[in-house]
Amino acid sequence: MTALADAAAPGLTVTSWGSARLLAGTGQGRVDLARHRALHGLPRRCEAPQLAQWLAAVRLLGRGGAAFPVATKLRGLPVGSRTHVVVNGSEGEPASHKDRVLMRLAPHLVLDGALAVAAALETGRVTVVVQDPAAHASLAAARRERPDARRVRIEWHDHGFVGGEVRAVTRALSGGPAVPPGRRVLPTVHGVDGRPTFASNVETFAQIALLLGLGVDEYAGVGSADEPGTTLLTLLGDVAHRGVVEAPTGMPLSALVGAGDGPVLVGGYHGTWVCGPGELTVSRPALRASGSPLNAGVIARLPHDTCHLGEVATVAQWLADQSAGQCGPCFFGLPALAATLNELAVGRPVMADARRRSALLPGRGACAHPDGAAAFVGSALSVLDAEIARHRAYGHCGRPLHGVLPTEPRGVAR
Amino acid sequence: MTLWFVARAAGFVALIAASLTVALGAGGSSSARYDGRILAQLVHRSAAVLTLAMLALHAALLIADSFVNVSIPGALVPFTAGYRGFALGLGTLAVYGFVVVAATGALRGRLAGSVRAARAWRAVHLSAYAAWALAMAHGVLAGTDTLRGWALLIYGLSAALVGGALAGRVAEALRTRRWELTRARRYATAPAGARR
Amino acid sequence: MRLEIDWTRCDGHGLCARLLPERISLDEHGFPVLPVRDVDEPLLVHARRAVAVCPRLALRLERSPTTPQAASHTVR
Numbered sequence: 124m125t126a127l128a129d130a131a132a133p134g135l136t137v138t139s140w141g142s143a144r145l146l147a148g149t150g151q152g153r154v155d156l157a158r159h160r161a162l163h164g165l166p167r168r169c170e171a172p173q174l175a176q177w178l179a180a181v182r183l184l185g186r187g188g189a190a191f192p193v194a195t196k197l198r199g200l201p202v203g204s205r206t207h208v209v210v211n212g213s214e215g216e217p218a219s220h221k222d223r224v225l226m227r228l229a230p231h232l233v234l235d236g237a238l239a240v241a242a243a244l245e246t247g248r249v250t251v252v253v254q255d256p257a258a259h260a261s262l263a264a265a266r267r268e269r270p271d272a273r274r275v276r277i278e279w280h281d282h283g284f285v286g287g288e289v290r291a292v293t294r295a296l297s298g299g300p301a302v303p304p305g306r307r308v309l310p311t312v313h314g315v316d317g318r319p320t321f322a323s324n325v326e327t328f329a330q331i332a333l334l335l336g337l338g339v340d341e342y343a344g345v346g347s348a349d350e351p352g353t354t355l356l357t358l359l360g361d362v363a364h365r366g367v368v369e370a371p372t373g374m375p376l377s378a379l380v381g382a383g384d385g386p387v388l389v390g391g392y393h394g395t396w397v398c399g400p401g402e403l404t405v406s407r408p409a410l411r412a413s414g415s416p417l418n419a420g421v422i423a424r425l426p427h428d429t430c431h432l433g434e435v436a437t438v439a440q441w442l443a444d445q446s447a448g449q450c451g452p453c454f455f456g457l458p459a460l461a462a463t464l465n466e467l468a469v470g471r472p473v474m475a476d477a478r479r480r481s482a483l484l485p486g487r488g489a490c491a492h493p494d495g496a497a498a499f500v501g502s503a504l505s506v507l508d509a510e511i512a513r514h515r516a517y518g519h520c521g522r523p524l525h526g527v528l529p530t531e532p533r534g535v536a537r
Numbered sequence: 538m539t540l541w542f543v544a545r546a547a548g549f550v551a552l553i554a555a556s557l558t559v560a561l562g563a564g565g566s567s568s569a570r571y572d573g574r575i576l577a578q579l580v581h582r583s584a585a586v587l588t589l590a591m592l593a594l595h596a597a598l599l600i601a602d603s604f605v606n607v608s609i610p611g612a613l614v615p616f617t618a619g620y621r622g623f624a625l626g627l628g629t630l631a632v633y634g635f636v637v638v639a640a641t642g643a644l645r646g647r648l649a650g651s652v653r654a655a656r657a658w659r660a661v662h663l664s665a666y667a668a669w670a671l672a673m674a675h676g677v678l679a680g681t682d683t684l685r686g687w688a689l690l691i692y693g694l695s696a697a698l699v700g701g702a703l704a705g706r707v708a709e710a711l712r713t714r715r716w717e718l719t720r721a722r723r724y725a726t727a728p729a730g731a732r733r
Numbered sequence: 734m735r736l737e738i739d740w741t742r743c744d745g746h747g748l749c750a751r752l753l754p755e756r757i758s759l760d761e762h763g764f765p766v767l768p769v770r771d772v773d774e775p776l777l778v779h780a781r782r783a784v785a786v787c788p789r790l791a792l793r794l795e796r797s798p799t800t801p802q803a804a805s806h807t808v809r
Contacts, residue, residue, distance in 0.1 A: 282729060295729035302725045305741035448721030450740035455714065455762040483760050489740050575748060575786060645790070658790065714762075715744055722741065 136366030137224055140379075141345070144353050145329050146369045149228040153261060156268040159231035166235040166271070167335035171202055171243040178331070180339045181351050187211060187289070187324030188393070188418040190407045193331070197243070199311045200319050206246045207315040209296065209322035210237050212253040212262075213280060213287025216391050217441075217529045218421045221355035222325045224367045226258035229329065230265035234272050236328030239335055240321055250276040250315070251325075252292050284445040288490050289322045291447075302447040303490035324419075326355050347373025349408045354420060356405070360527050361385050361426035372407075376400035380424050386431060386506050388528075391421030392438055393495025395502040418495075425527060431510045433524035435503045436464040441530040442496040452487035456480060457496055464500065467511055470518035474511065477504055541605070544598035545680070549691055551591035552676055555635065556695035558584040559669045560702035562662075585639050592632050624679035627671045634668025637661065669699060734777060735797045736770045742791035749783040749792050757783065771797060 139146050148154045148162045169177075179194035200206055210233065214222040226233060233251070241249045253259045259279045266272045282301035285291060293314040295301035314320025330352065334342045343351035350372045356379070357367050363381030370379060377400040380387060387397050395415045397403070403410060410417045425431050443457035463477045481504065484497035504511070513520045561581035599607045607625065611618035616626030641662045673695065682688045710716050736756065745763035755776055757765045772780040772794065784792045 280729070286729075298728060300726045301729040305739035448718070448725045451718055451743055451745050451762060451764040452740065452760065454718050454721055455764070456760070459761075483766060487738075487740065487764070487766070574746075575751060578748075578786060645785070718744070 135220060135224070136364065137228070137368075138364050138366060139353075139369040140374060141353075141371055143369055144333055144345070145225060145229060145232065145326070145355060146367075147229075153227065154229050154231065156231055156265070159229070163232065163235070163332070163336045166239060166332070168239060168242045169335065171197060171200075171245075174239070174243045174331075174335075177334055177339050181334060181343050182349065183327070183330055183334065183352070184350060184407050185323055186326035186330065186354065186420070190411065190416070193323065193327060196311060196321065196323070197240070200244060200321050202243075202245045204246050204248070205318050206244045207248045207250065207293075207318055207320040207322075208237055208241045208244065208246065209289075209293060209310070209315060209320055210249070210251040210325055210328055211287065211289055211292055211322055212251055212255075212258060212325040213282070213292060214254060214325075214419075215282075215284035215287035215445075216393075216419055216421065217531050218357060218359055218391055218423065219419045220357045221367050221420055223253075223255040223258045225325055225329055225355065226253060226255070227261045230258075230261045231269070232329040232332050233262070233325055234265055234269070234275065235335075236330070236332035237275065238271060239331060240328065244321060247274050248315075249274065250278060250296060252278050252280050252296070254280055254282070254287070285447045285490060285492055288492075290490070293320055293322060302449055305449070305489050307489075346371040347404070347406050347409075349373075350406050354405060354407075354417075356420040356422055358422050359529075360423040362422070362424050370405055372405055374405045376403040376405060376422070379405065380422065383424055385425040385427060388421070388423040388425075388499075389415040390418035390498075391423075392442060392499055392528075393491070394418050394421065395498050396506040397502075398506055423528060426525075428522060429525040429527050430468075430520050430522045431507050432464070432468045432514055432520065434526070434528045435500065435507065436461065436468055437524065437526065437530060438528050439464050439496070439500055442492070442499070446492065447490070450488040450493075452484060453493040453496075456484055456487075456493065460484070460496070460500060468514055468519070470515050472515065474504070540598050540602035544595055544602060545682070547591045547595040547598060548676065548680075549688075551588050551595055552672055552695055553691060554584050554588040554591060555669055555672055556698040558588055559665050560698040562665060563699070563702040563706045582642065585642060588635060589639055592635065596632065621679050624675055628675035628679060631668045631671035631675055634664055634671065638665040638668060666699075666703075734772050734780070734794045736767060736772055736780060737793050737795050738765065738767070739791045739793070742789045744789050744791070746788050748786045748788065752783040752786055753779050756780070765792075 137146060137149060143149070148158055154162065175194045175197045178197060183193045184190040185193060185196070212222050212226055237249050237251065241247065251262055253262060256279070259277060262277050266275055266277060278296070280286065280292070280295060280301065282291065282295060285303070286295065286301040288303050289310055290303045291301050293310050294304060296315045297317070310320040310322045312319060314322060346352045353369050353371050355367060355369055358379065359365055361383050362379070368379065376387070376389070380400050384399060387400055389395055389397060389403065389410065397415055403413060403415065405417070407417050425434060439461040443461045446453045446457055448454050460477065460480045463473050463480055466473045467477060477500070481497045481501040484493035487493060510520060558581055561577045561584065596612050599605065600609055600612055606619040611625070612629065615629040616622050618625040638661070641658055645658065673692065677683050677692065680688065743764060747759050747763055747765070750757040750759050750765055753776065756769060756772060757767055760766050780794055784794055
């Protein structure tokens with residue numbers, strides 16, 4: 124375990140398990156161009172078919188939440204100046220800090236990856252979208268340091284959680300509203316200005332840069348066989364090391380969260396609750412197979428001194444507030460679900476209503492926000508059954524609500 | 538002379554049919570009773586066809602009749618008729634409006650394919666209200682029998698049909714929470730820069 | 734064929750549920766619930782009527798996908 128930096132934000136620690144790759148050099152603060160070149164060498168370029176082959180060889184999955192195979196995404200795009208490259212650094216989930224940390228401390232790795240993809244697709248249209256002001260400043264400074272990034276656009280957006288969904292981002296970049304469209308068209312087909320767009324999470328581009336620098340064999344020398352390499356996570360609550368962590372894939376969740384027996388949230392506010400880390404490992408394919416997808420890499424364990432049901436209800440209300448306001452089942456259904464959770468917290472016997480309302484959300488909206496909310500609340504209703512029973516019996520659980528699960532991005536101070 | 542009477546009669550029937558059509562179009566979205574709403578949609582379409590048929594008859598008979606001087610170009614080009622040119626012009630515009638609205642109605646199924654077209658469809662189809670108002674104005678200004686009791690009754694009935702249905706629809710939208718969703722959508726779909 | 738809803742247009746009028754109760758029911762807020770989206774004969778004619786009757790043109794029928802799409806490609 125290596126503590127790397129705690130200056131990125133007040134109370135926000137940055138750590139790595141084993142040798143840091145993405146976070147290499149960040150122990151001494153932001154990695155400027157000179158240090159970046161010393162650590163990672165000159166940026167590599169290769170053509171799209173070869174890059175896709177390498178990406179397939181290391182089975183790289185998107186780091187934004189959908190975990191889509193990056194090689195498949197690249198192969199689906201036409202080469203040429205019509206294609207856009209979009210780096211999604213929106214990170215609208217309040218508990219997640221990995222993307223802003225990466226942009227603040229290792230911006231050149233992100234730019235290397237974005238430029239490599241753009242070169243492979245033979246296009247000059249690269250746009251980075253970011254919501255965190257410090258990350259924006261870091262990227263802008265990085266662009267000034269290097270002539271090859273001259274044409275990279277860095278856009279500051281302020282569109283919230285659903286506004287960070289990739290189709291909302293491409294729509295906003297095209298001059299439209301920052302909300303997902305009613306039809307499910309993939310950005311690779313119809314993205315920025317209607318053009319095919321390679322849009323991925325910030326960390327995905329950084330991984331691509333790493334892959335090009337290390338080569339397939341060295342890149343795959345760390346981590347699990349089904350998903351080689353390392354991954355960034357944000358840990359919060361009753362865990363051994365709070366903050367942003369770079370961990371090798373395949374690592375047991377129990378080692379990451381350490382000893383303890385509170386309920387564990389895997390995959391953030393669109394994720395799932397589990398009673399404990401069990402046999403789960405940090406591997407996107409494995410976690411998806413076991414029904415607890417990693418999403419944007421947020422893992423939390425609730426400490427004993429806070430009201431668990433209250434924490435869940437607070438996040439459920441936040442999820443309701445984040446609705447883009449386009450689709451009836453979400454716009455009406457999420458507030459109704461949050462209200463039901465509040466009623467559960469004061470001891471009303473509304474468990475059946477809560478389950479029913481949660482079950483009616485998946486698939487009924489223009490984006491996956493209602494699906495994510497249903498997973499978060501639905502799994503909580505199962506895992507927190509003892510807690511809910513306590514509330515039913517006494518009207519409360521005797522613990523205050525500390526707000527361990529944040530509803531605003533801030534330093535992971537607790 | 539007979540043609541003149543039939544022409545006027547056709548005009549009045551067309552007005553009633555148009556009022557019924559527009560009223561059903563407006564009232565057809567209330568959540569009162571689902572069975573009635575589907576029936577209302579079917580009658581809405583039939584009334585629209587009747588309206589167009591009566592309008593064709595009305596115009597044709599007026600051109601054919603020698604009592605008033607309305608030529609074909611005078612009927613087709615707004616405000617160029619020799620007899621009460623302004624009032625007739627309103628009628629011409631009303632007919633064109635109804636034809637366009639009816640065309641959107643007939644092509645509705647085909648327009649469901651594109652998001653932009655579906656939105657535009659609604660805007661065009663709603664111009665039925667304007668066309669109806671033009672038709673009312675035309676009747677009042679062009680008709681020689683406007684102040685007769687039966688004529689006033691027909692105009693009153695038409696206004697009540699459309700006005701009542703429209704008021705009902707507005708009231709119902711305000712009462713249900715659907716208005717909240719409409720308002721949230723307007724905010725959501727404003728271009729990203731405009732919101733801040 | 735498969736039923737698809739444009740949720741950004743659906744206003745919850747519920748006419749579709751009236752015409753195709755075998756596939757569409759309504760939740761407590763009046764919005765359609767479609768646990769099964771596939772429609773074949775003999776329901777197809779009713780499905781087409783349901784598509785035509787929607788006041789918002791929010792319902793449509795599409796060809797069922799023959800290849801497994803990236804259906805879980807719910808991106809952020």
